[in-house]
Amino acid sequence: MARLNVNPTRMVLASLKKRLSVASRGHKLLKDKRDELMKTFLDLARENKVLREEVEIMISGVYQNFSIANAVMSSQAVEEALMYPKQGVIVNVDKKNVMSVDVPVFDFETTTNDVTDIYSYGFATTSGELDAAISELSRVFPVMLKLAAMEKEANLLADEIEKTRRRVNALEYVMIPQLQETIKYITMKLDENERGNQTRLMKVKDMMLNEAIEEKRAQDEAMYNEYKETHQ
Template sequence: MSAIRENVFPTRMNLQNTKIRLRGAQTGHSLLKRKSEALSMRFVEIVRKIQDAKLKMGKVIQNASFSLAEVAYTAGDIGFQVRENSKTATFKLISRQENVSGVLLPVFEKSIEGGNAFELAGLSRGGKQVKNCKDMYISAMETLVELASLQTAFLLLDEIIKLTNRRVAAIEFIIIPRIENTISYISSELDEQDREEFYRLKKVQSKKKEAKDLAIESNNQTKENSEPFEPKNILAEQVDEDIIF
């Protein structure tokens, strides 16, 4: 089975562009890998805080329920007085965002505004128990807000980490191998073209040399055939020999 690659025309320009894309993919893979590691570290920290907050929440709710029972025993039912004195909410939430490696995590914080809705409660009896109950429930609300903030960040980070890991895996096992196979294909095709061009040039030079040798040989034969015939003077040679003897 052939390797998966992109359908590109093997040219040096495409080879250069593909190498640039490979460097970009490797850089993106490195950045996403570090982002995933940072988010995972924050995720583990949030999980630990959630465990502590849940343990704390159980204890605080238990103490608050027990303090409410003390108020009911000493002062009776004070719910009517509290509802009559409560005109606006005093315990409010403020939402802000925290940036963690490019991910905006929601953070909830408490904000206590307005007067005291319990100022008339417990005047006859049980004032200390009412104040203690108020403090306990305020502590429970603070713990509940902290737990809600951690749970929201937990769910959001879980999705972001899964998405980031999928992107890292896609770049590492799909995009980068495909680009590398494309580079190998273009390089092999260009090498084959260079070998074909080299062979073609050698054949052209060989043909030119053969043609040049044939032309030189033909010129030599033409010169030999075009030289004039000069007959020897036999009579003059005999006279010279008689003179010598």
Template sequence: MKIQINATRMEYFKLRHRLSMAVRGHKLLKDKNEGLIKEFLTLVKAYKEVRQKVDEDLPNCMKMFVLAQISSSSQSISTALEQSKGNLELKIFERNILNIKVSVFDVSVTESNSYSLIDTPVELDDAIVKLKDFIPYLVKVAELEQSMRMLAKEIEKTRRRVNALEYILIPQLQESIKFIKTKLDEIERSNISRVMKIKEMLVHRSLT
């Protein structure tokens, strides 16, 4: 399918310039997409490692709480948990991945050991410490998931633009340029033929 064009020399050079820009843009977008995919795979690797840590630690943490409940009364457990409440501070920063802004979460947890260690089982102490260490990993999972979603969205968007240039615009421009070149060549041959005929007529007249 050709773009609606006028078969003129000016249009020919105009389309050649557009083609050059489209080819350059296609390369830049393709390079960008390859870079995004590389960064995405790096995030996936980091996500798998952190997620594995979360999947391993969460059951252990829950197991410790269950053991604590078995070893002590529900009331003493509830009181200890209430008294051991700490502070969670979450700071959000931004970083650029190939001009894509993604969030970076920085979390810090401070615990309060104001509950009586005598009245509570050691499993509860271990569970609370484990939970404090576990929270940053959980936040990291959320950070990486969000970053992967944003990069995946940008990769898909860039891929569509690359395909639109590669399979639609660039072939259309090439076809239109070829069409104009053919027409211009036909016009040039026609002009040459007409000039030759005029020359022949002039030569014939000069001889008669």
């Protein structure tokens, strides 16, 4: 792992250690977030599967009833019966926060107070299968809205999981090793400089000691010579 191109000083070393500490904490938090997102996503995927199967069964029943209605009624009669819908809906979109991800929440309200007022035709000229199809569509609509919100939530969570995974990998395999390598390099460089300084200090100390010894020896010799001259 290539180290950062920085000056090997104590100030830089302290700054890098702080960055490493922050990166390590961020890495742990992001890993926890990724794991929690994965757990939420898997639970959502299982719930989504069950709900989708339920919707498919209900839709299949609607198609079956429509097919029978088309068989016992003329196409023109079916089109006329469904030409002017009696009931309408207004879809409301809200959002909720799931692990820092804003996901949609769908709700609806009918345009009339009576939610069962869904038939726009008289029962005399239509078949019971058409009534059953309309009734089943009325029941499946809120379930489909819930499924749509759930699938959108799953897509958003999957995107967030991928983003979080990339950040975790960038910290784990690039940034943190790079900081550790640089800190190791600066520490070794500073230790090497300190050993060099200690060696130089020891040499200076030895030189000063030798000079002091030579100076003392010269003083002793001068005093000895002076003593000899005095007592001759």
